[in-house]
Amino acid sequence: MAGVSQNNQSPTLVIGKVISDLPNIRIQYNGIVLDKDDLWINDYLLTNHTRTHKGHIVSATQYRSGGGGYALFESHNHDIDNDYTDTETTTDSDLKAGYYVAMFPIQDSTDGTKQKYVVLCHITRGWTL
Structure with a gap:
């Protein structure tokens, strides 16, 4: 039983x-x-990977003091209420020689015979921080 159990354990992160x-x-x-x-x-680790961020911002600019004593130059701000898209x-x-990466072993479903590894992320040793 112990041998069967060990052979059927889920793979661990490496x-x-x-x-x-x-x-x-x-x-x-x-x-x-x-x-x-x-x-x-993971696509995020590759050069030239593009992500688009979308959102909505509600805010206001800071008050600015005017000059010359004219009403049109008195202290004022501008409201901000806009959708935005940022690319x-x-x-x-993040895959340079010397870097460490977290990987997960998988059975390649494209051919069903070879073990492959999913490179998840770049990691850093805690004691080096």
Whole structure:
């Protein structure tokens, strides 16, 4: 029973170390070197990944004092009540040689035979902070 239980445990999160940058990425884990054919990579870690942020802002500008004593220059502000859209594009990758990454082992469903790894995020050792 113990052997069957051990064989059917869910995989655990693992830590790999990037040893070669993109586009020919290589990550070392558990004594083996994984290349791009062994990896599924979170889009947010890649160069030129674009995200769009949308929202609505309600606020007001700060009061500004006027000059010259004229009414049209007296202290005033402007209300802000607008929708906004902002686009962010990454200009660099979070997958550089020497970086550590959190990975999750999976069975590749595209061919059903090879173990692959999902690269989830770039991580940092706590004691280095």
